[in-house]
Amino acid sequence: MPQPTGRPGSADAQDPNEADARDGFSLSRKEQGEVEQKRPPRVAVLHETIRLEGEEELGRGLSALSLSALAAGLSMGFSMLARGLLHRYLEGVPGAFLIESLGYPFGFLVVILARQQLFTENTMTAVLPLMTHPSLRKLGSLLRLWSVVFLGNLVGTALFSYGILHMELFDDGTRSALRGIGTEVMGNTPLQMFTKGIVAGWLIATMVWLVPAAEHAKIAVIVITTYLIALGGFTHIIVGSVETFYLVFAGELSFGGFVFHFALPTLAGNVVGGSCIFALISHAQVRSDEAEEH
Template sequence: MGQEEPEPQNEAISSDEQVRDKPEEKPQKPYETILAQQIRQANLELARPARGLLLSSLAAGLELGVGPFLMAVLSSLTRGVYARPAVELLVASAYAVGFILVVVGRSELFTEHTALAVQPVLAREASVLRLMRLWGLVLVGNLVGAALFSLFAAYLGPALGVMEREAIGEMAHNVIKHPSGTLLLSAVMAGWMMGLVAWVATSARETISQVVLVGLITLAIGLAHLHHSIAGSIEVLMGVFIGQGASVADFGRFFVLSVLGNAVGGSVFVALLKHGHVRHSS
């Protein structure tokens, strides 16, 4: 008699095993959790030593300059190209690069803190004086970093032959050419959208999600030519340093109005509204 052949093992995976092996989808964060995380994160930033805030915000000003630098390079390369919608989209995509570097890299940017750092004040966990200290230190660090990068880029770009002086001047002029009222309202909307960047960056669970969300929002800011106080300062100062498109007085008017508008947009339209709807829903 021959040996009995062993019964073939059933290689099919049961439905229970399939369920166990399937990775669970992470649920979306509740808005109460997002607010609590923002308050906790902002309290840590409010408590940081002045030197740490200044160095981090200086780094943010330098890193943010990558976007305007690429914008000037692309504007130089595409001068005379008639496919303007495609060019505008390409340049706006370059604008978003600097913001992705800053937000994902966790450097201190003033327009993020117009919404983020206000949350502990609204929750009565921090004073307005501490908020003003944070804003002042971060704004100074951002401006110094922006000025240093602008000076560096205004020399390096033309020296490498990748950036035309006329393109730099045109970019600077496009920022400051608007009446003061238009510039202020544009800055309010830019601050509003940057406040949303801080909110969605907290709500995202993964780095890739942060990159996509931050990139989409800041691309919209660049595409609409809204006035961001730090990125716009880099664009204007590049023109000031090469002597085309903008003057020191133009920069002063832009900076004051854009900072004011960004602060209103972030603190009122994001921090106040988000905090209010979460508190009244709990």
């Protein structure tokens, strides 16, 4: 059977929209379209998707940011509450820790699917615009965003912790389980708060990077990533604030202990893991790909 010559203008010239048989199977245009649809997005596409989201966040008004951050802090309280309730009713069950840790992703699901402002997400999304176009104006916008969101998240976590402690919602067993979660967190040294915070920040940034590509698997990505944080006992500044504020309001932890033993080391670890490691590496990867293409 004669082979196509591939000469321009000849009847048997290879269509530019057809796959080269030397590189793979010959496919129709329709089949090529199906292949493109099934391929994961390029790294640059993910980077640009998250960068544009970060630009949008940097441009939001103060009141909108504050209310969204407050809502996120309140929502994150359900991670501790779900975990505490599971611990209460699974007490004595073999492998209970593996099951009760499934309560940890609940707050993240609410915050991310409702598009509320969570500080540890912003260590990834809001940093990419600054890395892409460094300027003092962008740095000022980033610090403004971080300050407003972090403060709003903390106020929300404090309100949630105070509410569930003083509203007489639960029996003594559940209240003891909630205190136990906070006590477990405070069992870490400040150095451990920092190092475990790095891993938690890295995992949250990884989740933020994966969600745009996940399409119909977004919930699975959120659950699996945050479940790993719970299993590893890694420290997260917002969820951990709910857990430790509960101890503060119960009179079992001083506010100074909260700030210096937990909050500052954990905050630093989350920022290092999310911004200084994952976001920087991901941005550098895209820059390297661009340089090679040009």
